[in-house]
Amino acid sequence: MNxxxxxxxxxxxxxxxxxxxxxxxxxxxxxxxxxxxxVSIGQSATQNTREQFSSMGTNMIMIMPARQHRxxxxxxxxxxxxxxxKDLQALEKGCRYVSGISPTVAAAAQMVNGANNHSGSxxxxxxxxxxxxxxxxDRGLMFTEADVQSYAKVCVIGQxxxxxxxxxxxxxxxxxxxxxxxxxxxxxxxxxxxxxxMGEDQDDIAFAPYTTVQKRFVGINYFNMLTAxxxxxxxxELAATEITHILRSTHKIAEGAxxxxxxxxxxxxxxxxxxxxxxxxxxxxxxxxxxxxVGGIGIMNIMYVTVTERTREIGLRMAIGARQRDILLQFLxxxxxxxxxxxLIGIVFGIxxxxxxxxxxxWPFIVSSFAIGLSFVVCVAVGVFFGxxxxxxxxxxxxxxxxxxx
Amino acid sequence: xxxxxxxxxxxxxxGAGSEAAIIEIKDLKRDFQVGDETVHALRGITFSxxxxxxxSIMGTSGSGKSTLLNILGCLDTPTAGDYIIDGVNAAxxxxxxxxxxxxxxxxxxxxxxxxxxRTSVLENVELPLMYNKEYTARQxxxxxxxAIRRVGLEQRLQHTSAQLSGGQxxxxxxxxALVSDPVILLADEATGxxxxxxxxxxxxxxxxxxxxxxTIAFVTxxxxxxxxxxxxxxxxxxxxxxxxxVQTQNAQAALDALPKNEDY
Numbered sequence: 001m002n003x004x005x006x007x008x009x010x011x012x013x014x015x016x017x018x019x020x021x022x023x024x025x026x027x028x029x030x031x032x033x034x035x036x037x038x039v040s041i042g043q044s045a046t047q048n049t050r051e052q053f054s055s056m057g058t059n060m061i062m063i064m065p066a067r068q069h070r071x072x073x074x075x076x077x078x079x080x081x082x083x084x085x086k087d088l089q090a091l092e093k094g095c096r097y098v099s100g101i102s103p104t105v106a107a108a109a110q111m112v113n114g115a116n117n118h119s120g121s122x123x124x125x126x127x128x129x130x131x132x133x134x135x136x137x138d139r140g141l142m143f144t145e146a147d148v149q150s151y152a153k154v155c156v157i158g159q160x161x162x163x164x165x166x167x168x169x170x171x172x173x174x175x176x177x178x179x180x181x182x183x184x185x186x187x188x189x190x191x192x193x194x195x196x197x198m199g200e201d202q203d204d205i206a207f208a209p210y211t212t213v214q215k216r217f218v219g220i221n222y223f224n225m226l227t228a229x230x231x232x233x234x235x236x237e238l239a240a241t242e243i244t245h246i247l248r249s250t251h252k253i254a255e256g257a258x259x260x261x262x263x264x265x266x267x268x269x270x271x272x273x274x275x276x277x278x279x280x281x282x283x284x285x286x287x288x289x290x291x292x293x294v295g296g297i298g299i300m301n302i303m304y305v306t307v308t309e310r311t312r313e314i315g316l317r318m319a320i321g322a323r324q325r326d327i328l329l330q331f332l333x334x335x336x337x338x339x340x341x342x343x344l345i346g347i348v349f350g351i352x353x354x355x356x357x358x359x360x361x362x363w364p365f366i367v368s369s370f371a372i373g374l375s376f377v378v379c380v381a382v383g384v385f386f387g388x389x390x391x392x393x394x395x396x397x398x399x400x401x402x403x404x405x406x
Numbered sequence: 407x408x409x410x411x412x413x414x415x416x417x418x419x420x421g422a423g424s425e426a427a428i429i430e431i432k433d434l435k436r437d438f439q440v441g442d443e444t445v446h447a448l449r450g451i452t453f454s455x456x457x458x459x460x461x462s463i464m465g466t467s468g469s470g471k472s473t474l475l476n477i478l479g480c481l482d483t484p485t486a487g488d489y490i491i492d493g494v495n496a497a498x499x500x501x502x503x504x505x506x507x508x509x510x511x512x513x514x515x516x517x518x519x520x521x522x523x524r525t526s527v528l529e530n531v532e533l534p535l536m537y538n539k540e541y542t543a544r545q546x547x548x549x550x551x552x553a554i555r556r557v558g559l560e561q562r563l564q565h566t567s568a569q570l571s572g573g574q575x576x577x578x579x580x581x582x583a584l585v586s587d588p589v590i591l592l593a594d595e596a597t598g599x600x601x602x603x604x605x606x607x608x609x610x611x612x613x614x615x616x617x618x619x620x621t622i623a624f625v626t627x628x629x630x631x632x633x634x635x636x637x638x639x640x641x642x643x644x645x646x647x648x649x650x651x652v653q654t655q656n657a658q659a660a661l662d663a664l665p666k667n668e669d670y
Contacts, residue, residue: 001536016524316520319481320534320582321509323502400481403520 001326010334013306014341021338024302027295028342028382029349032375034288036350037357039371042281044354044363049273051364053266055193055202057134059233061098061240062264063226063247082251082260084222090250091228097239099231100128103223105213109179111165111206118164122155122179122206124213125227130156130190132229140173140188148209151216155179156188158203182216184208236265292378295342296386303335303390314394315402328395335387336380343379347372427490428589428621429455429478434487436473447473449644450487455590455623460616462632462652463625465641472594474641475625479512479592480504492589509537513583517595519575521567521582527554528563531581538586553581557611573604580611584620591615593624597631603664609634610657634660 001009014021065082083103091101105124110117127142129135143154157165157172166172172186193202214220230239240263247261307314314327351367358365436448447470455461465471476482477489480496483504489496492511496504508514513534521530531550535541541549554560557577567575576596583591593612597605613634616622624635632638633655640648 002539005536312520313522316516316522317533317537318505319479319508319514319520321505321537321586323505323537325502326537400476403516 001322001330006326006329006333007337009330010337013334014337020302021341024298024338025295025342025345027291027298028339028379029295029346031288031291031295032343032346032379033349033353034284034291035375035378036347036368036371037353038281038284038288039368040350040354040366041357041363042277043366043368044358044361045277046274047366048363049270049277053270055134057132057229058266059230059236060132060266061228061230061236061243062262063228063243064262064264065225066258066260066262082222083224083226087247087250088223088226090246091226091243094246095228095239095242097230097235097242098228100132101226101228102126102129102132103210104129104225104227105210105218105220106224107213107217109206109217111161112178113165113175116165116167118161120161120204120206122208122213122217124210124217125207126210129207129227132227135193136191138189138191139171140186142188143207143209148211151212152209153182153184153212153216154187154208155184156190156207157186158190158205159192160201160204161206162189179206179217230265233267236267240265292382296339296382299335299338299383300386300390302338303331303387304393306334307331307390307394310394311397311402311405314397315399315405318397318399319403324395327397328391331391331394332384332387335391336383339383339386340376340379343375347375350375426457427454428457428459428492429623430488430490432488432490434474434477434484434489436470436477436482437485446644448477448484451641451644451646453639453646453649455621458616458619458621460612460622460634460636460654461624462635462638463623463641464627464629464632464638466627468643469641470644471625471641475592475594475623478590478623479514480507505537509534509586511589513586513588513591515576515579515583515591515593515596517598519567519572519579519599521575521578523568524566526564526566527559527570527578527581530567530578531585533582534586549585549587550581553585554578556584556615557581571604572600573607576600576604576608577611580608580615584615589621591620591622593622595626596624597626597628603661605631606657606661606664610661613657 063083088101088103091098095101102125107122107124108120109122110119111122123129126148127144130137130142137156138159140156142156143152146152147154155177157177162172165177166175172189174186176183176185178184190203190205195201210223228239228243230236244259244263247263248259251260253259317327317330354367355365357363431454432452433450434448434452435446435450438445438447449470451470451474463471463474473482477484477496478491480491480499481504483489483499484497487497491507494507494511496507499507522533528547528550531553532546535546535549551560551563554563557580559574559577559581562570562574567578570578576599579596580591591612596612597608600608609631612622612624616636622635624631626632633652634657635652636654637651638648639646
């Protein structure tokens with residue numbers, strides 16, 4: 001019997017027992033829907049993270065003081081004073097793979113403009129910081145190296161602060177606002193960047209020369225951290241190695257001793273993020289795999305029942321000239337059709353669920369054609385694997401006994 | 407449309423009464439192993455069936471007639487001896503080759519019809535041709551329609567077996583047996599599930615087919631059914647006890663002689 005006729009036969013056999021077929025397919029439907037949903041959501045999450053990170057600058061490198069432990073208590077990064085002006089100068093001079101570097105010194109401040117006020121933080125940075133973090137000016141100018149040298153009382157503010165302190169739409173450029181008791185002149189405003197992947201408002205920010213924040217706000221001579229950018233994303237690792245090397249020599253760290261600082265590239269952060277999603281993917285894949293095996297066993301069970309029920313039909317087909325191969329293929333195809341049909345329904349459900357989830361989370365909606373292709377192949381494999389023994393049993397029936405079977 | 411076949415060419419078997427042997431059985435034995443015991447179902451039988459004969463095979467249960475029918479139908483192979491059907495020795499063939507012989511050369515009619523459930527008359531009759539690659543869909547349909555016409559069911563093409571009477575179902579089974587133009591029709595108690603009137607109607611159909619040249623072997627245990635054939639072979643304990651020509655009765659005449667108002 002040719003393939004088209006066998007396929008027709010499989011469909012008509014299945015359509016005779018619709019309820020049973022539906023129930024049999026359920027395991028496969030659930031398994032495949034889980035796979036599709038999971039892969040799509042996993043990819044959406046990764047894509048979402050990647051988009052967020054690239055808005056922060058994918059070639060960004062962060063240099064922080066090492067976490068300090070005192071008597072077994074983790075004191076965090078900021079308790080250390082290991083990064084200072086000496087390090088900054090050494091890095092500016094010695095790095096070949098770094099296009100820009102800026103210290104960060106943070107201070108909390110109450111910002112006041114007349115009757116309006118806003119609680120936030122002021123970041124002391126170098127002029128290069130805007131490029132490193134991919135901030136762009138909306139109006140006005142960034143402060144210069146000369147402002148850094150002279151501890152100038154100037155600042156550049158983000159859109160959140162603009163709307164908080166200038167609700168009437170006044171042009172903030174040239175206005176003087178107070179940070180606590182310190183008056184600072186606004187010389188520029190930043191374009192909006194929205195939230196980062198941690199949900200923080202990237203527009204609730206004010207930049208001032210780092211020297212100004214060090215001397216006038218917090219009274220320290222070290223930095224909270226340094227932020228650098230590699231020339232290209234590909235050179236991030238080289239730049240990180242170079243930075244580590246230079247800092248170890250300026251800090252006079254002996255061979256084999258631990259760094260008293262940490263260098264982290266965006267790529268590393270991305271990797272650690274995708275490790276989490278990767279682990280979840282594996283976990284859910286196992287669940288989906290189990291569900292597919294259970295579904296497959298369901299198909300196998302029903303195929304055994306079908307073969308027993310249709311023993312006389314098998315006997316008749318053999319008596320009128322069906323070869324063993326014809327019978328084998330007939331039942332194998334029936335099981336594959338059941339499995340693939342279940343898979344197709346599962347794919348539709350999976351896409352639907354993934355769409356709803358990504359819509360709710362406002363993530364990009366991605367349908368993985370790889371996952372769909374894989375699901376299809378897996379369904380065919382499940383159908384063949386679990387249909388084989390029942391089909392073999394049918395093909396090996398003795399026609400004499402089969403045709404008189406009651 | 408002449409069909410191509412890998413099997414040896416069969417002689418022209420049209421035209422009743424020509425003296426070519428369709429079936430030759432020589433010293434056929436069939437033993438079964440039941441536990442430690444060997445049961446001799448057939449103990450060495452020899453006979454032949456000529457082109458155009460209508461043979462009844464009779465015997466009580468345990469006589470070996472079912473075993474003989476299985477071997478005649480190429481569902482089983484003998485332990486010893488030769489079974490030559492249309493020039494091919496079926497005793498030496500593999501399972502697949504036997505399937506092809508059944509498909510090309512044999513038409514089965516069973517006691518319980520064995521039609522596929524929820525399947526139309528047309529599709530049931532087409533079924534044997536589905537297992538023969540020589541036929542296109544168009545040829546299958548044409549051959550099936552012709553076979554259905556011969557059994558007089560051309561008005562019932564799309565009926566399923568549940569919508570047909572027992573006699574009609576058996577007619578469909580006969581059409582299915584005829585569709586691949588077999589060298590012999592094997593009927594196994596084909597009237598066993600039918601009442602007398604319907605039995606006679608079916609026998610009249612068999613006589614009609616016989617008259618047009620079809621070779622038929624009819625297994626039965628009812629003497630009044632055997633009386634409609636042309637020759638009777640009687641089996642007992644694995645031996646042939648009798649092989650005699652029959653004073654053939656006309657089934658149509660017998661049908662006409664039945665009381666008209668018999669509970670219909």
